[in-house]
Amino acid sequence: xKYSICFIALFFAISLAACGKPTAPESASSDNYGTTHEGxxxxxxxxxxxxx
Numbered sequence: 001x002k003y004s005i006c007f008i009a010l011f012f013a014i015s016l017a018a019c020g021k022p023t024a025p026e027s028a029s030s031d032n033y034g035t036t037h038e039g040x041x042x043x044x045x046x047x048x049x050x051x052x
Contacts, residue, residue: 034048035041042048
């Protein structure tokens with residue numbers, strides 16, 4: 001019983017260290033929505049639908 005608790009605690013500590021903090025941007029805005037990481041308009045299946 002004692003070994004299983006230690007193993008679970010060790011696994012939890014290692015998983016927290018491996019994952020780190022979230023990589024999402026802290027200040028999300030929709031200004032550049034629909035563009036690539038280079039600022040160019042998305043093409044193909046990734047482009048925004050046109051409002052017809």
